[in-house]
Amino acid sequence: MVRAMSILSLAGWAVAGAIATPASSAELPKVRVLATGGTIAGAQANATGYAYKSGTYDVAALLASVPHLDELAVVSGEQVASIGSQDMHDAIWLDLARRVEATLDSADTDAVLITHGTDTLEETSYFLSLVTSSDKPVVMVGAMRPATAISADGPGNVYSGVAVATDPGARGKGTLVVLNDTIHYARNVVKTDTTSVQTFSSINRGPAGVVHAGQIDWFEPMDRKLGKDTGFSIQGRDRLPRVDVIYAHAGMSADLIDAAVGRGAQGIVVAGVGDGNASMPAIDALTRAAKRGVVVVRSTRLPAGIVLRNNEIDDDAKGFVASGELNPAKSRVLLQLALTQTSDPSRIQRMFYEY
Numbered sequence: 179m180v181r182a183m184s185i186l187s188l189a190g191w192a193v194a195g196a197i198a199t200p201a202s203s204a205e206l207p208k209v210r211v212l213a214t215g216g217t218i219a220g221a222q223a224n225a226t227g228y229a230y231k232s233g234t235y236d237v238a239a240l241l242a243s244v245p246h247l248d249e250l251a252v253v254s255g256e257q258v259a260s261i262g263s264q265d266m267h268d269a270i271w272l273d274l275a276r277r278v279e280a281t282l283d284s285a286d287t288d289a290v291l292i293t294h295g296t297d298t299l300e301e302t303s304y305f306l307s308l309v310t311s312s313d314k315p316v317v318m319v320g321a322m323r324p325a326t327a328i329s330a331d332g333p334g335n336v337y338s339g340v341a342v343a344t345d346p347g348a349r350g351k352g353t354l355v356v357l358n359d360t361i362h363y364a365r366n367v368v369k370t371d372t373t374s375v376q377t378f379s380s381i382n383r384g385p386a387g388v389v390h391a392g393q394i395d396w397f398e399p400m401d402r403k404l405g406k407d408t409g410f411s412i413q414g415r416d417r418l419p420r421v422d423v424i425y426a427h428a429g430m431s432a433d434l435i436d437a438a439v440g441r442g443a444q445g446i447v448v449a450g451v452g453d454g455n456a457s458m459p460a461i462d463a464l465t466r467a468a469k470r471g472v473v474v475v476r477s478t479r480l481p482a483g484i485v486l487r488n489n490e491i492d493d494d495a496k497g498f499v500a501s502g503e504l505n506p507a508k509s510r511v512l513l514q515l516a517l518t519q520t521s522d523p524s525r526i527q528r529m530f531y532e533y
Contacts, residue, residue, distance in 0.1 A: 213293045233261055290317070402533055446473075
């Protein structure tokens with residue numbers, strides 16, 4: 179760990195002069211960084227090993243490792259959490275969402291940048307995109323290599339993230355995800371590789387844009403509702419409805435579905451085979467669950483494609499919801515928020531079409 183600390187210390191020393199606030203700072207946009215931990219803040223035990231500890235470094239150390247950041251914006255930061263994103267949970271989502279809203283409500287903040295682990299970044303970003311009412315930019319970044327790695331990707335992603343957050347074209351686009359010079363809409367982005375720096379992809383629709391050395395090119399706009407247009411609110415909430423994801427496979431039984439219902443799940447997302455299908459015993463158990471008032475959403479374990487309503491499964495007869503383009507993880511996020519308003523499958527199906 180001593181070696182790991184010295185690497186980041188040297189990086190911070192090397193750019194110490196570059197991050198000093200310039201005389202023209204009053205003319206620059208103001209970006210608040212909310213740090214949550216993750217690989218981007220991680221440290222290796224040794225320079226040649228795979229193993230590392232997430233969330234080792236705080237937000238000040240992260241910002242100190244990014245050259246020329248002061249040329250883009252006046253950047254300040256705070257530590258919201260220090261976890262690996264595999265440990266992200268609803269309570270932190272709610273706290274983070276409230277902190278984002280409060281920060282964006284300030285006249286002293288033009289945009290928010292969130293540093294986050296990559297494992298559940300796609301879920302957190304979609305949640306924030308659905309509940310954040312401000313049109314000011316919210317950008318999420320992460321890293322596939324820890325801060326102490328040779329050719330760490332975190333500093334470059336932070337720089338690009340700030341560049342996107344300060345671009346006028348980012349306003350009103352909901353939460354954006356920026357990694358490896360690519361801009362993604364939160365709704366579309368998926369992590370596709372366990373270790374590659376080119377892991378995030380907008381599989382069904384393509385990226386929102388690209389960023390090169392701080393220069394932004396925007397592509398297609400988002401055509402689904404987000405932010406204040408969704409009508410979702412977390413005000414006064416200290417928890418979200420329980421929704422479980424159950425993975426379909428050959429020989430799938432009904433046991434886990436029955437267990438989820440028995441443990442109080444208000445919703446179940448099935449990561450189905452093919453176009454959201456499952457074994458006959460599993461479908462029978464899901465049908466029973468739907469009749470008891472549990473909202474059942476059919477998604478797919480496949481990386482791409484659309485789960486179509488009434489294709490292979492008679493959703494109308496069984497009271498199921500088809501996820502459309504949303505994968506199981508994002509279907510869970512939308513279903514949790516939908517259940518704060520209704521348990522009517524027909525109304526929830528419209529949300530899956532529109533959000």
